Amino acid sequence: MGEVGIADGASADGTDAAGVKIEGSDAQGVDIDTLLSSMTDIARDISRAPGVEETLASVTQACIDLIPVVTAASILSVEGPETYVSLAPTSDLPRRLDELQNRFREGACWDAATADSVTRSPRLRDESRWPHFAPAAVLEGVESMLSFRLFTFDKRVAALNLFADVPDAFGNEEETVGGMLATHAATAMIANDRQLQFRSALASRDIIGQAKGMLMERFDVDAVRAFELLTQLSSERNTRLVEIAELVVEKGSAQRRRS
Secondary structure, eight states: OOOOOOOSOBOTTSBBTTOOBOTTTTTTSOOHHHHHHHHHHHHHHHHTOOOHHHHHHHHHHHHHHHOTTOOEEEEEEEEETTEEEEESOSSHHHHHHHHHHHHHTOSHHHHHHHTOSEEEESOGGGOOSOTTHHHHHHHTTOOEEEEEEEOOSSSOEEEEEEEESSTTOOOHHHHHHHHHHHHHHHHHHHHHHHHHHHHHHHHHHHHHHHHHHHHHHHHTOOHHHHHHHHHHHHHHHTOOHHHHHHHHHHHHHHHHHHO
16 A cells, blocks of 8 residues: 555545545545545644544544444554553444454454554455454454554554454555544654653653752762762663662652651
8 A cells, every 4th residue: 555644635636635546435435525524623633632542532433434334443552562452442342353353463453553554354254364363353243354553653553443344345445544544543642652752751850850959969969970970870770860860769758758
């Protein structure tokens, strides 16, 4: 699949602002005006910086609203070997499917989150890639899947997952629209990651400042020497500077309470 962008306008020939052709929009597929309106709403949500959960919920709901064959959608976030989170599921079904994929370590969204950028399964009943997950998904009433990897800011990986109760549900048009929605979801997650990282940096700077102040008071040294002491301890113990600072503050606070 080619690179897709966030559409904010469409030309007369049915292409979006990124030049992606949206085929069949005058038939049973996606209406371009509705698509652009939904994209604009989601972009506005991101710019207004609501909670990331709210923005992701608007994305998964838009998958159902804009792609008629989609019966359920969710975002699977994999944050470690044993840590996964099902985000913004449109019903209980995608949450159960995410749990199955995590249990078996296989499935369309697992592949999209950890390996391929886009994974499509037109007929889960005939799927040989996922011998454990595919039969379990069929028992849940799912016949086909489409998943998109979300490239996020930190080390976690995630995927937008679309489920349908009929086989051969997803064609090029559905993949194009899904890819555009996946771009919005990734943008929201990146913005949230950066905000959390910024807050963490501020907290780290604050705790390091407190530790420096305690060392300056106790050893009668200036700020430069206090910071050198912290970095020396960090190097000798092979421990992050902020963790050394937290230890200094914790012990200094305990000593003050005792005195």
